[in-house]
Amino acid sequence: MSWVIHWAIALVSAYFAWRMRKQNIGLTIMSMCVGGLAGLSMGDIVVEGRQIGGFAEFLKVSITGGLPSLVTSIVAWLLMLGFVVGLVFTVVIYRREAREADTKRIAVVELRGLVDTSDTPLISAISSRFVGRREDCRIDLRSMVSSRSLDVAAALRELEHLPRNLRQRRADTARADMQVVTGGVMQVPLLFYAGMLLDDEGRVTLMDWDRIKEQWRELTDVDSGARFQLDDIDSVQPNDEVVLAVSASYKAELADIAATFPGLPLVQLYRPNPRVNALWSEDEQAALTQQFLDVLSDLQNRGVTQVHLILAAPASLSIRFGRAYDARNMPSLRCYQWEKGQTTPYPWSVQMPLTLGASAIHLPTESQIAKA
Incomplete structure (x- = not known):
């Protein structure tokens, strides 16, 4: 029985060590946005791009049988914007940690x-x-x-x-x-x-x-x-x-x-x-x-x-x-x-x-x- 107790204590210790590890908020934002986009893709996606003079006017995303196309497009745009923001944060944090590592x-x-x-x-x-x-x-x-x-x-x-x-x-x-x-x-x-x-x-x-x-x-x-x-x-x-x-x-x-x-x-x-x-x-x-x-x-x-x-x-x-x-x-x-x-x-x-x-x-x- 004692080995079971020690195994349980070690498992709990490992879990808390993992939970307390240093995390990059940029990577967290990116993973959440990717998860959101993956969630949108569970339905049949229709993507329409309209152009004027060779330039994209807007991107329209809709899911058949789901939310209204306008709402879906807004959510998709926000998730993609969030992914870009997360990418920027990741690069900034990486460069800062590189400077800290050198200092x-x-x-x-x-x-x-x-x-x-x-x-x-x-x-x-x-x-x-x-x-x-x-x-x-x-x-x-x-x-x-x-x-x-x-x-x-x-x-x-x-x-x-x-x-x-x-x-x-x-x-x-x-x-x-x-x-x-x-x-x-x-x-x-x-x-x-x-x-x-x-x-x-x-x-x-x-x-x-x-x-x-x-x-x-x-x-x-x-x-x-x-x-x-x-x-x-x-x-x-x-x-x-x-x-x-x-x-x-x-x-x-x-x-x-x-x-x-x-x-x-x-x-x-x-x-x-x-x-x-x-x-x-x-x-x-x-x-x-x-x-x-x-x-x-x-x-x-x-x-x-x-x-x-x-x-x-x-x-x-x-x-x-x-x-x-x-x-x-x-x-x-x-x-x-x-x-x-x-x-x-x-x-x-x-x-x-x-x-x-x-x-x-x-x-x-x-x-x-x-x-x-």
Whole structure:
């Protein structure tokens, strides 16, 4: 039964996406006029052209057994005039969109750190509804964060160039004419930091990698209504360092958290029955992000100074959380990488910058957690 529900949700999402697509009003007028003329032709048409001095005086159209010939002629003339008007609109709109496509920019930021998506780059999956010249701004960190050669500090330095690269791509283009589309398959702390870097880049559209279909997708599904539940926040004391475990796409490993952060209080924010490859709703992600911010604000009000973030979430939500995080009004935050089966399950983290212009810092976990 569940597959039927998901199929129905996908069908409804596809319908609304089709209904909301950008339409050319000229083509609409032309199709309506053609339909009207086709409707007139359902009867036996008689067309008479009278001429004076070699020039057409008027065109007379009539339908046997139908409307009076004068009415039919007027309707036919109006429909043909409407077709011409629609044709003019189509040409004008086409030329305007061509100018916009030349003026506007679409910066496509694909973040590569884990899976090789070179066969299906993000830039090739951008919908035609995005008008503008596509600029490939991919960031490939796989050589820096592979299991054989881990250099997170170098990866962070590479990510720091992202805002500057986007400004260079924009050049003299107005900010309103710049659209950023981003997505990636990368370590969660780096995705969160990339989100922070994209916070001031205006309009940002998030896409994600569908693990089942092995293709990029926009977040167009219908909101399921599922929200985070919150546990254990009332036990937090002032000045505590706190572990915040967010289970969005799968459950955070509580045993690994206890082994890595002995003695630290744990606050859990989790979706009931989280599932991988399931968060494809823009509205749902926005609601979950608001809950995440509410918890950070609550921890700030309780006097918490440091949050150790364990984030089990899809890439798009990790980036969204990073965009929403405000270090000026929220506790200091470190986002951790999980490695299954390691002696230290969360071996390293990224300390998010506290001030504008500061750099993120790579922190090995062994040197940070000493409260056993």
